[in-house]
Amino acid sequence: MSTPIIELNAIGKSFRSADGSARTVLEGVDFTLHEGEIVALLGQSGSGKSTMLRIMAGLISADAGQALYRGMPLYGAARGISMVFQSFALFPWLTVQKNVELGLEAQGVAEDERVRRAEAVIELIGLSGFEGALPRELSGGMRQRVGIARALVMQPEVLLMDEAFSALDVLTGERLREDILDLWESGQIPTKAILVVSHNIEEAVMMADRVLIFASDPGRVRAELPISLARPRAVESNEVRLLIDEVYGLMTAGTGRAGRTTEKEAKLQLGDRLPEADIARIEGILELLVEAPYYGRADLPKLAEETELTDTELLDVSIALALLGFAQLAHGDIALTPLGEHYVGASNPERQAIFGRQLLQHVPLIAYIRHGLEQDRSGDLPEDLFLKLLRFTLDKEEAERALRVAIEWGRYGDLFEYNFNTGVIQLPKEEASGVE
Ligand SMILES: Nc1ncnc2c1ncn2[C@@H]1O[C@H](COP(=O)(O)OP(=O)(O)O)[C@@H](O)[C@H]1O
Numbered sequence: 001m002s003t004p005i006i007e008l009n010a011i012g013k014s015f016r017s018a019d020g021s022a023r024t025v026l027e028g029v030d031f032t033l034h035e036g037e038i039v040a041l042l043g044q045s046g047s048g049k050s051t052m053l054r055i056m057a058g059l060i061s062a063d064a065g066q067a068l069y070r071g072m073p074l075y076g077a078a079r080g081i082s083m084v085f086q087s088f089a090l091f092p093w094l095t096v097q098k099n100v101e102l103g104l105e106a107q108g109v110a111e112d113e114r115v116r117r118a119e120a121v122i123e124l125i126g127l128s129g130f131e132g133a134l135p136r137e138l139s140g141g142m143r144q145r146v147g148i149a150r151a152l153v154m155q156p157e158v159l160l161m162d163e164a165f166s167a168l169d170v171l172t173g174e175r176l177r178e179d180i181l182d183l184w185e186s187g188q189i190p191t192k193a194i195l196v197v198s199h200n201i202e203e204a205v206m207m208a209d210r211v212l213i214f215a216s217d218p219g220r221v222r223a224e225l226p227i228s229l230a231r232p233r234a235v236e237s238n239e240v241r242l243l244i245d246e247v248y249g250l251m252t253a254g255t256g257r258a259g260r261t262t263e264k265e266a267k268l269q270l271g272d273r274l275p276e277a278d279i280a281r282i283e284g285i286l287e288l289l290v291e292a293p294y295y296g297r298a299d300l301p302k303l304a305e306e307t308e309l310t311d312t313e314l315l316d317v318s319i320a321l322a323l324l325g326f327a328q329l330a331h332g333d334i335a336l337t338p339l340g341e342h343y344v345g346a347s348n349p350e351r352q353a354i355f356g357r358q359l360l361q362h363v364p365l366i367a368y369i370r371h372g373l374e375q376d377r378s379g380d381l382p383e384d385l386f387l388k389l390l391r392f393t394l395d396k397e398e399a400e401r402a403l404r405v406a407i408e409w410g411r412y413g414d415l416f417e418y419n420f421n422t423g424v425i426q427l428p429k430e431e432a433s434g435v436e
């Protein structure tokens, strides 16, 4: 085994929210980044990937466990480690050249050396001729090149890339990814290890020697897939396609519970996040699946391509379909259940009735809301009540998101109504009169 550069041992991290409650974001994270490898990290948004990266860069400290850089505990931002972020975070009033020089200036590097090193990196990353340009004069792809140049000019031995290609259009992202791999393979940069956080499975498979899959609540490494294919890899090759399937399979394994794996039949709990999938998308995918060429079964990567959904979006819809009993997920495939097929052929009122019934059975939060409304004399309750409940397990943004999904689904399933002005959830009118 090659030399470890960064080691995380049993790392834990909690954040305290505005209302004083603590939330565990990372727990028991074990990970070692070795010399000579590119590792990709995939996982749902909010699972703690960026937090893990910031701990690895020494930007924040862990509450539990140990983070080592070259065998020494990490204290503060480490010199040999550079990070590239999704948002380019360039200074708008500084030229490309000055933006790239900034980190060197902070380290007290003399001006002539600064200029020379910045020029060399700007050339390496393909921005020659744009030294004097301001960020607003550049395209998104070029701006991200400046972001990468700014990291590379520090001659880091570790490069941490946090969704660095996510904000770019597909082609631009791919070209930049290829350029980084070229620099890596040709040894033109001193970087000895790269960790990329991505929500794009293909990107992970094209780049990495190892793909890690992160679990949520709390975040930890759930699965790992080594990839021994030589680079550059052909995106359309069978090997790459099979690996993409395999990663999809790992990411959807045991997803009764939104994004989690457990040995037993997994079930959603009251305080869990809900997959981000609106009704139009859920029904759109169901309708697509029954038709040719799928006839009830599809390869998730192919489906992502045809629907132009991102992997994360398609995974969320797939998880929702599995949760509701409309589909099953296995080995990177999605297959309709008899109920799912029946649903597509059903009339609108019948669809809504089926949807409502499945929600009550499989989504505890929705069953809880419905039950609360039935118990209440007036048949209406403020949404805040449920937000407070969710805040025990989710942070503010996630709690709001989960409730928003629950309300949309519940309204469609005719389980309750929602007043957008007052934030009150109530029994459907025709039922409310019967309650007392
Ligand atoms: N500084 C912070 N204070 C409070 N909560 C935070 C902070 N940073 C991240 N979080 C929370 O930690 C969780 C994980 O965030 P993050 O690491 O950014 O996830 P990811 O990168 O996987 O999307 C989220 O719920 C986020 O709101």
Ligand SMILES: [Mg+2]
Pocket: 049, 050, 051, 162
């Ligand atoms: Mg992140």
